[in-house]
Amino acid sequence: MSSIITSDVIVKVAKLARINIPTEKVDQFASQLEPILEHFESLSKVDTTNVVPTYQTTGLNTILREDIIDTERMFTQSEALSNAPQSSNGYFVTSATIKK
C-alpha cells in the first residue's frame, strides 16, 4: 500500500483537532498512523454490496418531546461548574480563543 499519511495530512488533522504537534514529531506520527490506517483498511475487503447502511438499530422513528421546560433535570450554577478546572463569576474559563 502506498503511503497515504503524508506530513501534510498530519499537520491538517492536528489543526482540525486543535492539537499542537512539534515539527520534528510530524514524521514520527505519520509513520505511526500509517499502520493503524492500514489495519482498518482491511475492513474495505468485506463485500457490502447487499448490506443496507445501519445508522440506527432500534427501529424507532420520530421520538420527539413536547416543548415543556423540565426544571427537574436542570443544574444549579454551582452544579454546572463543579467539574470545571477553572471558573469565574459563574462562567467556565478557558484560555483566549481570539487573538486581538
Place this chain on the structure above:
Amino acid sequence: MKITPIIGLEVHVELKTKSKMFCGCDAEHFHTEPNTHTCPVCLGLPGALPVPNKKACEWCIKLGLALGCTINEETFFERKNYFYPDLAKSYQISQLQKPFCINGKLEDVRINRVHQEEDTGKSVHVNGETLLDFNRSGVPLVEIVSEPDIKSPEDAKTYLLKIQQIVRYLGISDADIEKGSMRCEPTINLCIDDEFYTPLVEIKNVASLTGVMTAIQYEIDRQAEQYSQDKITKNSTNKTTRGWDADKQQTFLQREKEGSADYRYFPEPDIPPIIFSKEQVEAIRATLPEMPEAKIAKYKTLGLSDYDSNLLSEDSYFSSIFDKIITDSDSVYAKFVANLLIGPLKTIEITIDKINPEYFKNLFDNKDQLSSSAIKQLVLESYDKQVDPLILAKQQNLFQVSDTNKLEEIAKDVIANNPKAVADYQKNPMSIGFLVGQVMKSSGGSANPQVAKEVLEKLLVLN
C-alpha cells in the same frame, strides 16, 4: 475590469420555543445568570441523550413552507464535528443530507435549504481569557441557506428584511439582529470579466443590518483589489473565513475554512429518524397565516396605494388591526381607516382587543361634520376611553355647522362688523381668510370652514 458580485446568505434564526432543542432546559438566555439553564445534554456530559423538541421541528417546517420549500418526509439529524470551546460536545447536532426543507424561493432568490440545528454557548473575551456561558447551548436554531443569487449589498438587505418579516409573521422568533436572535453570514466572491472567479470568502461576526451591507461592500472592494494584484482564482481549497471588525470597518482573515469533509458529518446515532407524513405537513401548512405578499395584494384591491399597503403589512400585528376593522372586501372606508392607522394611531401602542370597528365606521359616516384635527383627536380619545367617538364629539361640541342658513346669519354679522376686511377682500379675494376666521370664531369653532368660505363668497358677490 467588469466585476459581478456573487453573494449567498446563510441566515440563522433562533426559535423562541420555551425549552431547548434537545433537552427540557429553559431556552431563555438573554440577560440570564450564566450557566443557570443547563443540564447533562446541553453541557455535553457523557451518556446524556438528546430528544428533539417537537414544536421546533414543526416551526422549521412551517418556515420552509412559507418559503415555498419541498418538505422531506423522512429526515434525520447528523453530527457536525469541530473543536471549539463554546461547543461542549465537540459536535453540533445539525442536518446535512436530509434537512427538513429544500428548494424554496423568496422572490428572485432561490433557497437551497432550511434546516434544524442547535445554538452554541456564548463566549465573552476578557483579559486574555475566554468566559463561557452555556445557557444558549442547545437553543433551537434554524438555518436558511440561499443560493448565490444576490448581486449587491442592497439586495442582501432586502432579502434579510423579507426573511425577518416572514419569521415574525409566523411568530417563531423575534429575529432581532442586534440581539443576535437573527444572524447572517454572507459568502461572497466576484466574477471578473464574465470569466474568472475570485476565491470564496465567508464573513462572520456581522451584528447589524448596516453591518451586513458595509461588510459585503468592503469585501467586494477588497477582493477586486486583491484580484488585480495576484490574479488568484477560486478553487476547492482556498475558501476562507473573515471576521467583520465593526470598529475598523474592515474584514480580517480568521481561518482557512474547513471543507464539509473536515466536519466528518455522520448520522446522529442517538436520535432515530424523524417522519412527518404528508398529512402532518398539510396540517402545519394550514396554520400558516396570511403572508405579507398576500396582504399587500388584498390591500391594493381595497383601493389602497402601494405605499399604504406596504406600510400596513409591514408588521403582522399592525395589519391584523386593520383587518379587524376592515372586513369587507369592498369597504368604502378602507383608505380612511388606513390613514388613521398610519397616522395618529401609529404614535401609540395599540392592543387589538381594544379596537372597536364600530367606532371607525361612526367616524367615517360623520367625517363631513368633523374637522380633520377633530377626527385625529377623536380616534385617539375613543380608543383611550373606550367610548364612541360620536358621543365624545357631541360632548366637546366638535360637530361642524354646515347648515348654510345658520352660517349665513353669522356671516352677515361678520360682514357688517368688519368693513375694512370687506374692502380688502374686494381688492384682493385672497384675503378672505380673515373673514372665514371671524365666522369660525363667532360660531365657537364649530363652523365648517369650507362651507363658511362659500357662504361668505356668495354674500360678498351679492353685496
